[in-house]
Amino acid sequence: MFGRRRLLISGMTAITASLLSRPGASITRFQGHRKAPPPLRRGSKLRAVNPGTWMDPETDFSALQQRCEARGWQLEIPEAVRQQWRYFSGTDADRVRELEAAWNDPSIEGVLYVGGGWGGARVLEAGFRFPQRAIWTVGFSDSSSLLLAQWAAGLAGAIHGSSGGPDERWQRTAALLGGEPVPALIGSPVRSGVGIGPLIVTNLTVATHLIGTPWLPKLTGAILVLEDVGEAPYRVDRMLTHWRSAGLLRDLAGVACGRFSWKKDDILPGDFTMDEILEQRLGDLGIPLVMNLPLGHGRPNMALPIGQEARLDGGRGELNLLN
Numbered sequence: 001m002f003g004r005r006r007l008l009i010s011g012m013t014a015i016t017a018s019l020l021s022r023p024g025a026s027i028t029r030f031q032g033h034r035k036a037p038p039p040l041r042r043g044s045k046l047r048a049v050n051p052g053t054w055m056d057p058e059t060d061f062s063a064l065q066q067r068c069e070a071r072g073w074q075l076e077i078p079e080a081v082r083q084q085w086r087y088f089s090g091t092d093a094d095r096v097r098e099l100e101a102a103w104n105d106p107s108i109e110g111v112l113y114v115g116g117g118w119g120g121a122r123v124l125e126a127g128f129r130f131p132q133r134a135i136w137t138v139g140f141s142d143s144s145s146l147l148l149a150q151w152a153a154g155l156a157g158a159i160h161g162s163s164g165g166p167d168e169r170w171q172r173t174a175a176l177l178g179g180e181p182v183p184a185l186i187g188s189p190v191r192s193g194v195g196i197g198p199l200i201v202t203n204l205t206v207a208t209h210l211i212g213t214p215w216l217p218k219l220t221g222a223i224l225v226l227e228d229v230g231e232a233p234y235r236v237d238r239m240l241t242h243w244r245s246a247g248l249l250r251d252l253a254g255v256a257c258g259r260f261s262w263k264k265d266d267i268l269p270g271d272f273t274m275d276e277i278l279e280q281r282l283g284d285l286g287i288p289l290v291m292n293l294p295l296g297h298g299r300p301n302m303a304l305p306i307g308q309e310a311r312l313d314g315g316r317g318e319l320n321l322l323n
Helices: 002-012 063-072 090-105 122-124 140-152 166-176 204-208 233-245 275-281
Strands: 026-027 045-049 073-078 107-113 137-139 158-160 188-191 193-201 223-229 254-261 289-291 309-313 320-321
Touching: 002 254, 045 090, 045 254, 063 073, 090 122, 122 140, 137 140, 137 166, 140 158, 140 193, 158 166, 193 204, 193 254, 204 233, 233 275, 254 275, 254 320, 275 289
Parallel strands: 026 193, 045 073, 045 107, 107 137, 137 158, 193 223, 223 254, 254 289
Antiparallel strands: 188 289, 193 309, 309 320
């Protein structure tokens, strides 16, 4: 457990193409749209919130603030992001208050979820509810629970991605926040076909523990993108079997996998590899399947907006944002 928590914490800190890429390509399409928040502009204000595990009180946010300043954005870093209550960044009630303060402040146009580990779902369970206004949010890993819950509440603006790390991935995140086009993500083609639908991007473990709650959005017609860290192939097998048995993978438009990383000694001679498990559990759904997209824990972790319509080409291994 400690090893997985450490892995999670360390991980945190397009133009539309032709719908028929080749003769005989099958297309699954979803119709639906929710209005995204206005793009960030010079003078926009953002706030950092830590909804999960405590972080080093000496964490330096100056580089992130400078990145925001280069865009003309102002990033607030409340002292609360450095608080500690056991292994959380404050009590559940503290973290609810911090989220409510950010979401209910009309001057705040975006929230950057910092930290990681565990705690986002506890904030939801403790009573945090989204006000009926769409703002930008950026996070991944444990914060996937909040991103998914935002879309389930009918609010666009959640971005699965990172505000830290190499400049290349920050520039993609910033471009999405600013309403600018971003290039397609390229992975490994596994099952051909073309699917079009809203993106649902998440950590597999986090989303699995939202099954049966109001915070897991409906997946009908969606392109589901999964990633995970610190989980052995047999545990990923167990989770995906749960999704299959619950009928959650039945009506997707497409499915893709980002990075799945684990300890090498979690696989013994004769065991299934991670790729084999992912192909077995996701490759017989009758929809496009792409693997090895450049996102998830580790580098690169390229951002994707939850709920935005996208096109997954299983023959090319390509994921393009539409609109």
